[in-house]
Amino acid sequence: MHVISRKPFNDAVRMHPNDRDALINTYITLRGGKFEAPDQLRQVFPSLDNFKYRDKWWVIDIGGNNLRTTA
Template structure:
């Protein structure tokens, strides 16, 4: 899968130093995969869940649900656009924001 930018992962490693290895592991695994469906990706990330307030956005738990990755994933092209890597509390705020501001 082509991870469009590494910058969100680098910034998240600085923000969450206790989850540095887990964040790096998610980046490397995503980059190495060639999956065509959410079911295939779920084999590698059992926590994968659809983010229902945006089309084709997906959520992956990192580090035992301490950090969450929100990404727009275009499975047909194999592209992953990371939108947010945030704490669980920040994720709840983003969910509320996107629920109120549907596109």
């Protein structure tokens, strides 16, 4: 997984301050993790789901299903 920019995470923290910790933890996990396959990502994010309109795009729930990001 390659995180292109931290800016969307920072913007989300400003817009959703109640989910700040979850957003920061998600960023750190994605940035520092080495995920070769979706199954490895699913071990860290059990809510991982395939984005049905794009092949090889994945949706991660953040903050108890309050926010979502694509991977």
